[in-house]
Amino acid sequence: MKQRPYNFSAGPAALPAEVLEQAAAEMLDWHGSGMGVMEMSHRGKEFIAIAHQAEADLRRLLAVPPNFHILFMQGGGLAENAIVPLNLSGGAAADFVVTGSWSQKSFKEAKKYCDAQLAAANTAADGSHTTLPDPATWRLRREARYLHLCSNETIHGIEFHELPDLKSLGSDAPLVVDCSSHILSRAIDWSRVGLAFAGAQKNIGPAGLTIVMVREDLVGHALPVCPSAFDYKTVAEHGSMFNTPPTYAIYIAGLVFQWLLRQGGVAEMERRAVQKAELLYGAIDASGFYSNKVERSCRSRMNVPFFMPDERLYAPFLEGAVARGLLQLKGHKSVGGLRASIYNAMPLEGVQALVSYMTEFQARHG
Amino acid sequence: MKQRPYNFSAGPAALPAEVLEQAAAEMLDWHGSGMGVMEMSHRGKEFIAIAHQAEADLRRLLAVPPNFHILFMQGGGLAENAIVPLNLSGGAAADFVVTGSWSQKSFKEAKKYCDAQLAAANTAADGSHTTLPDPATWRLRREARYLHLCSNETIHGIEFHELPDLKSLGSDAPLVVDCSSHILSRAIDWSRVGLAFAGAQKNIGPAGLTIVMVREDLVGHALPVCPSAFDYKTVAEHGSMFNTPPTYAIYIAGLVFQWLLRQGGVAEMERRAVQKAELLYGAIDASGFYSNKVERSCRSRMNVPFFMPDERLYAPFLEGAVARGLLQLKGHKSVGGLRASIYNAMPLEGVQALVSYMTEFQARHG
Numbered sequence: 001m002k003q004r005p006y007n008f009s010a011g012p013a014a015l016p017a018e019v020l021e022q023a024a025a026e027m028l029d030w031h032g033s034g035m036g037v038m039e040m041s042h043r044g045k046e047f048i049a050i051a052h053q054a055e056a057d058l059r060r061l062l063a064v065p066p067n068f069h070i071l072f073m074q075g076g077g078l079a080e081n082a083i084v085p086l087n088l089s090g091g092a093a094a095d096f097v098v099t100g101s102w103s104q105k106s107f108k109e110a111k112k113y114c115d116a117q118l119a120a121a122n123t124a125a126d127g128s129h130t131t132l133p134d135p136a137t138w139r140l141r142r143e144a145r146y147l148h149l150c151s152n153e154t155i156h157g158i159e160f161h162e163l164p165d166l167k168s169l170g171s172d173a174p175l176v177v178d179c180s181s182h183i184l185s186r187a188i189d190w191s192r193v194g195l196a197f198a199g200a201q202k203n204i205g206p207a208g209l210t211i212v213m214v215r216e217d218l219v220g221h222a223l224p225v226c227p228s229a230f231d232y233k234t235v236a237e238h239g240s241m242f243n244t245p246p247t248y249a250i251y252i253a254g255l256v257f258q259w260l261l262r263q264g265g266v267a268e269m270e271r272r273a274v275q276k277a278e279l280l281y282g283a284i285d286a287s288g289f290y291s292n293k294v295e296r297s298c299r300s301r302m303n304v305p306f307f308m309p310d311e312r313l314y315a316p317f318l319e320g321a322v323a324r325g326l327l328q329l330k331g332h333k334s335v336g337g338l339r340a341s342i343y344n345a346m347p348l349e350g351v352q353a354l355v356s357y358m359t360e361f362q363a364r365h366g
Numbered sequence: 367m368k369q370r371p372y373n374f375s376a377g378p379a380a381l382p383a384e385v386l387e388q389a390a391a392e393m394l395d396w397h398g399s400g401m402g403v404m405e406m407s408h409r410g411k412e413f414i415a416i417a418h419q420a421e422a423d424l425r426r427l428l429a430v431p432p433n434f435h436i437l438f439m440q441g442g443g444l445a446e447n448a449i450v451p452l453n454l455s456g457g458a459a460a461d462f463v464v465t466g467s468w469s470q471k472s473f474k475e476a477k478k479y480c481d482a483q484l485a486a487a488n489t490a491a492d493g494s495h496t497t498l499p500d501p502a503t504w505r506l507r508r509e510a511r512y513l514h515l516c517s518n519e520t521i522h523g524i525e526f527h528e529l530p531d532l533k534s535l536g537s538d539a540p541l542v543v544d545c546s547s548h549i550l551s552r553a554i555d556w557s558r559v560g561l562a563f564a565g566a567q568k569n570i571g572p573a574g575l576t577i578v579m580v581r582e583d584l585v586g587h588a589l590p591v592c593p594s595a596f597d598y599k600t601v602a603e604h605g606s607m608f609n610t611p612p613t614y615a616i617y618i619a620g621l622v623f624q625w626l627l628r629q630g631g632v633a634e635m636e637r638r639a640v641q642k643a644e645l646l647y648g649a650i651d652a653s654g655f656y657s658n659k660v661e662r663s664c665r666s667r668m669n670v671p672f673f674m675p676d677e678r679l680y681a682p683f684l685e686g687a688v689a690r691g692l693l694q695l696k697g698h699k700s701v702g703g704l705r706a707s708i709y710n711a712m713p714l715e716g717v718q719a720l721v722s723y724m725t726e727f728q729a730r731h732g
Contacts, residue, residue, distance in 0.1 A: 005400035009407045012613055020394045020402050027390035028383065034371035034693060036386050038572055038618065041375045041694055074440040074574060075595050078609035082593030109594055201610050206404055208440060208574040208612025225591045227448030228475055229441050243444035244567050246574025246612060247378055252404065327400060328407055 005325035006350035010154050010303060010332070010341040011181065011202035019205070019255040037251045042244050050247075051240070054254030061257060061266055062183075064213055065190050071212040071232060072240040072250055076199040077102065077180045079230070080210060081109035084176055084195065086226040088146050088218055089114035095144040095173065098122070100129045100153030101334060102178060110148070113223065119147060122158075128335075129156040132298040135164040140171040146194060146218075147173045152182035152300055154202065155332045157292070157339070159300040163192045174218060182302045183211070184260060185344060186270045194218050200249060203302065203343045205256050209249035260344065269344050276342045276351045277301040283355040289366045290358060307337040313365055314338065324357050326350075371691035372716035376520050376669060376698070376707040377547065377568035385571070385621045403617045408610050416613075417606070420620030427623060427632055428549075430579055431556050437578040437598060438606040438616055442565040443468065443546045445596070446576060447475035450542055450561065452592040454512050454584055455480035461510040461539065464488070466495045466519030467700060468544060476514070479589065485513060488524075494701075495522040498664040501530040506537040512560060512584075513539045518548035518666055520568065521698045523658070523705070525666035529558045540584060548668045549577070550626060551710055552636045560584050566615060569668065569709045571622050575615035626710065635710050642708045642717045643667040649721040655732045656724060673703040679731055680704065690723050692716075 007014040030037050033046050040047040055070050064070060075083070084106075085094060094114050096107040098121040110116040119140055120133035140147065147166060152159045159182060166175055174194020183198040195214040201207035214232055222231040229235075229243045260269065281299060284290040284306050292299065292306045308314065314330075317338065321329050331337040342351055373380040396403050399412050406413040421436050430436060441449070450472075451460060460480050462473040464487040476482040485506055486499035506513065513532060518525045525548060532541055540560020549564040561580040567573035580598055588597040595601075595609045626635065647665060650656040650672050658665065658672045674680065680696075683704065687695050697703040708717055 004394065007401050007405055009401075009405065009410075012404060012406060012408060012610065014405050015402065017394060020404075024390040024393035027393070028370065028386045034691065035373055035375075036381065038378060038386075039373055039375065039380050040378060042378060042573065044375075044694065074442075074445070074612075075593075076440075076609040079440070079593060079595040082595065086593075112590060199610060201613075206614055207408065207610045208615055224478060227441075227445060227452075227596075229445040229448065230593075243442040244378065244565060244573045246440075246615070247567075248572055248614065249574055249612070252614075325400065328410065 008340045009328035014345045015205040057257035069236045073210040081106045085110040085113035095119040095147040097149040100156035103150040144173045148176045150178040154181040157300040157303045157305045206249035206252040208246045273301040305339045374706045375694035380711040381571040423623035435602045439576040447472045451476040451479035461485040461513040463515040466522035469516040510539045514542045516544040520547040523666040523669045523671045572615035572618040574612045639667040671705045
């Protein structure tokens with residue numbers, strides 16, 4: 001088969017071709033059942049087997065401890081911005097670290113349900129986000145029910161390369177982590193985390209599935225106004241089948257999990273992510289033409305926003321990129337420029353092709 | 367191609383083979399874009415075209431008036447049970463007609479958000495639901511912000527063959543209709559409806575997509591505790607893209623809409639539904655062996671629960687059915703027996719095959 005274009009979309013994002021090929025082959029008949037996966041009752045043995053396998057594979061990939069529930073939900077990160085405080089805040093205090101658009105949105109939405117306060121922010125005078133605030137400076141309230149952060153800001157390209165150890169900072173609050181855009185690209189230190197959630201449409205693939213991994217003791221405290229379908233206790237007690245789950249998205253996520261296991265799991269994904277990110281940032285920094293504004297210590301391995309010295313160059317850059325099979329490189333409208341999202345499904349060859357095109361473009365326009 | 371098995375699942379349910387074949391063919395490359403639909407940014411021109419076409423086709427199929435929004439949401443009917451009162455009740459009065467499991471769940475969930483009262487119920491002394499209460503007897507409160515009913519009860523097999531005209535009953539309340547399990551099998555009289563919602567996993571296909579059609583004047587009154595991602599105003603203002611929509615489910619729904627248009631639209635689907643239902647109910651009634659307990663005037667054309675005189679016959683019936691390619695005929699656990707869901711994607715030949723098997727089974731076991 002001809003090489004597929006390299007798709008740098010920030011999400012919904014590229015899937016491994018092997019996964020799509022298997023899904024296409026099984027579309028009308030899954031394993032001789034006479035049904036496609038989309039046509040199966042979620043209560044039937046076929047789909048229950050698919051969902052159990054997906055959950056077990058994810059638990060294995062991320063070493064999710066036995067005292068954490070894995071929930072398959074709907075609504076994405078933006079819905080979780082309400083669902084987390086509805087379940088965890090008790091209407092009391094919750095602290096937020098704001099490091100970009102996503103954590104800002106989480107902070108704003110939480111104010112509807114609890115006493116949400118800013119523990120720290122990285123906003124510069126010009127509104128940009130290019131650094132991470134040092135945890136030693138965070139204002140942690142003793143009464144906070146949890147502390148929320150976004151461990152990889154998709155739009156601003158900022159990543160926590162180590163999760164803070166709140167206990168060493170004198171806080172007993174569980175850490176809530178929005179890891180949507182780098183889940184499965186690195187291990188999660190569960191000793192530091194109470195809840196981690198991720199919309200699947202970035203580093204897993206299908207939109208419409210939200211994965212919530214939550215410590216058992218944090219479940220069962222929802223506010224009375226929490227919709228039953230979004231009450232973690234209800235969802236957990238029904239094995240993520242209180243309401244009909246997004247069955248096909250779970251199936252595709254499960255195929256991605258199996259693909260990840262075949263590749264060597266999360267450790268191998270991290271090795272590749274480091275390699276791809278070093279190649280791309282290295283090319284940007286060495287160019288004297290392209291630039292990335294994020295402090296090196298917190299540059300995202302997944303989402304790389306970058307800029308050129310002249311606004312008029314973006315249109316021809318994007319046009320030439322498409323002609324070379326390099327897709328969806330336009331930057332987010334709130335920051336402009338270009339952005340390459342290089343998730344697990346992006347092979348090293350895709351980043352090499354991008355760097356090669358960048359060099360060529362610079363030679364013509366730099 | 368060999369005849370596929372006939373799949374009588376109540377949901378997620380069978381899809382037209384043509385739709386699945388097209389989805390499989392386009393899985394790795396949609397219309398030469400170099401991307402599968404699952405890999406496209408929801409903000410890109412390709413997916414926006416898919417979503418717009420799906421919305422326009424649905425509007426055409428159901429003759430949705432211009433003053434109704436069509437929203438693509440997540441969470442299914444069970445989430446809407448909270449989302450509707452969060453948006454429409456204003457924390458005040460709302461009336462409910464309970465005719466089976468689904469409307470019972472809607473009534474219970476709404477009590478969390480408003481003064482929900484029973485306008486009518488069809489519950490018999492033994493807990494069964496086999497009739498519809500006469501609208502002339504409903505207790506409609508003047509102050510009710512809306513009246514909720516489920517126009518087709520999937521589990522109990524009861525269908526409203528005409529929506530009540532609340533104005534003629536002296537009520538100005540908008541009617542809220544959960545039409546999940548018979549949407550697109552008949553026209554909707556929009557002059558009688560304020561909001562209609564449907565989980566897509568029954569008579570459209572993919573799970574994880576909820577369709578909400580709501581009159582503009584009912585939007586913009588959400589309670590402060592309504593999550594932003596489920597506030598109809600926010601969803602409408604963002605063209606159903608406030609949070610990342612379930613893109614692949616929207617694409618599949620769109621393929622189903624185009625299939626429906628090719629078949630002759632909703633009028634043709636209704637003609638076929640009547641024909642299929644008459645065939646199946648006729649066979650049940652004439653058998654003296656199989657039985658359906660629902661009053662004839664409100665039997666569902668979509669979901670046909672039926673029973674045999676001896677509990678011990680169900681296991682061999684289901685085993686023989688599978689051997690003949692007749693799948694997912696087991697009744698819902700709350701009512702037992704058998705259930706054939708004969709949605710739009712079920713051809714007449716499937717019902718003929720079922721009736722033929724029923725006759726054969728009766729001859730051996732009757």
